[in-house]
Amino acid sequence: MKGLPKNWNTEIEKKITEKWKKSEMFNFNPKTKKEIYSIDTPPPYVNAPIHIAQAITYCFMDMFARYKRMKGFEVLFPLGLDRNGLPIEMGAEKKFKVSPFKIGREKFIEYCKKLISDGSKETQDSFAKLGISFTSYKEGSHIGAVYKTDSPEYRTLTQSTFIELYKKGLIYEDVRINNWDSKLQTTIADSEIEYKDLISEFVYVKWKIKETGKEIIIGTTRPELICTCGMIIFNPKDEKHKHLKGKTAISPLFKKEIPIKAHPLADPEKATGIVMMCSAGDLSDIQFFREQKLKPVIAINQDGTMNKNAGFLQGLKIKEARKKIIEKLKEKNLLFKQEKITHRTPISERSGAEIEFIEMPEFYLKQLEFKEEIRKISKKINFYPESSRKILEDWIDSISIDWPISRRRFYATEIPLWYSENGLVAVPQQGKYYKPWKEKVPENADVLDNGKIIGKVKDFKHKWTGEERIFDTWMDSSISELYILKYKQDNEFFKKAYPATLRPQGKEIVRTWLYYTLLRGYLETGQPCFKDVWVHQHLLDEKARKMSKSLGNIINPQKIVEQSGAEAIRFWAATEGDLSKQDLSVSPQRIDSEKKTLNKILNVSKFVMLFDKPKQKPKTEKFDELFINYIEELTEFSDKKYAKYNFHHPALKLRNFLWEIFASHYIELVKSRAYNQNKKFTKKESDSAKYTLHFLLERFLTLAYPIIPQITTTIAKEKKINLLKQEFPKAKKPKSNLKLIDELVNFNSKVWKKKKDKSISLRNEISGIKIPKSLKDFEKDLIVAHGLV
């Protein structure tokens, strides 16, 4: 009792977490004989302080890690810091008000590095304050070290895997129509596009039929693309337009002849039922052009301006061009009518720019031919919850093109290739980090001609130019599990540790992070790269709205740690809801009120520690046996649920046990027997009570330890128990009829109520109450505790 504080508070937490952070006590032993349990944690971006969602999901991962250690696993729980890619670049552009297109690549990268230089430390501190038991809080080359996705080591692995895939012919360059972000000046993948309903102008334009001279009306949201129109279509079932079949349309203003065909793509119910097919309207147009073997006309430049194919619109930005052509159509009386509609518009997730479709050469990683394999290996993985598997399967079904992996940006892993003037490609050796845009080609790089190795660079006297493009960040992120398991760095360990055990992640990145990781893992090893996947939902604000800067409802986890403490956050996270099942609303008040439970734990512990634990286990009374059995059952329940990543139901039961069963009923009833001041009980009977008090407390602390490690270890330490090294208890089968506990609870309430009705103090005697038959075994305790006469 000496060491326990009066209240649980953040001052105590500070001391504990600082010590834990320095201690490195969960170091990973590579020579272990234990089974390895590894968590492929999602590296947070370091350009901003950690978000409440990261704080809480890492608390859950920590519960998983601590539980698995208790179950005898060698746990690998590393912290990664994501420092690559567009978010970092955009942060640097904004913070330092610089543009890479003006100051140049080299200088811009310096600004990026400046932006992330102190963010990493802050992130680590935040996690430490939450009591997260990472394998290590130190950087280095040891297994489980803190790693950075922009470190030479990480980038080396990204490049090494690329080099291998490239030589295997799984990566190809192709000129295709790409999603183009004109703000960021780069190609982006389908998965980086989101759709927004934007208001746009829907215009009905008059076209002429060459053969009959008659007019037709075509609706479009992209009149500036009339110049790229390759075909006019109507639905084959559309009777009213049947007469157009085989005729030729003349495009307004541009006066080009366009064939008219019947095609099921046109919906007779929409607009006028006639569609102009352009070569850059959206991705469906692109498919259509391929199918019809039409030659696309590209009218938009990479910077988002119109080119010479757009005639009088040349030089204008897309939106200006749209305005101008509408004016012109009006002027020439070619505009039938105009209306405003909301239009689902593809937007770049990273920059918010409207996506354009532009033809350019980019690298692709083959994925279409592996769809079936990925589906197959994903069936071998356990999903928690099972329903999240469908998100992945739906995504695999909908993949229709290979993965564009090159980007035209700056702060990310470079594509390690050099080119000669006569079309040869130099591919360097694996195992080093290359920057082709500023480095000379290595002498020992392989020279490839059309995919075949024909020698080394030193054998050729060519002038080599370094590749300037970089990888999509998912190329880095999708090998995180390979990196933490030391792929291509420590083969012996990798063999032992692969596949990784758990991938924890949000549902919104199933189609990116999870899918791409499965693909890359399969390409490298031919196996599923995880055993388990835990998919969580979203964290929302108090009113269940999404947290966003514009709403101003972002909850800062630092503040909550300071006000309520990590233990309150963690216990709240476990009890408030099931994050794998539904979104969780974060309420600082509710988190704060969890402090009550923490103090209850302290007070119960103080009471139990008023009594010495008998050195020898006494023969326990039937009454005590009942409660021991109860917590044995709770032990089995928690074990089963924890193993399935469910901490919610055990947490609720543990809280109920603490307040109701243990504090209100067991303790109240055995108090007199434990004190035994009037010697109404034998020493044996009293010892049984003391022993049971300690037993129940210790077991409670052990079960709650993964959820609230700080307070439980603090109390256990007073009892000379080191919970950090404790095994998870093996539950014994209950022998008592546990329903008797409910009857006891009812009986106690009845007595308390009666005393209250009669205005009798709870410690005074009361007469006329009969003990039910079922509780006869506990008669003595009940009579003394309640003062029944």
Add this chain to the structure above:
RNA sequence: GGUCCUAUAGUCCAGUGGCUAAGACACUUCGUUUACACCGAAGAAACAGCAGUUCGAUUCUGCUUAGGACCACCA
């Protein structure tokens, strides 16, 4: 437009084919009983709507509504 998830008191969240639908926060009243006023006791308060299956539905099914996620070719 399609698919998936969710719907229980003022708020958050358990649970169930029939039992008095549990607990927490907030609220009202009473109490200060040898661990605890960050306490104890008592109280008020809920199964989104409609239909179906059933002897019986809050629970199972369908539809509707609302919220969320994802997907899709709407010119």
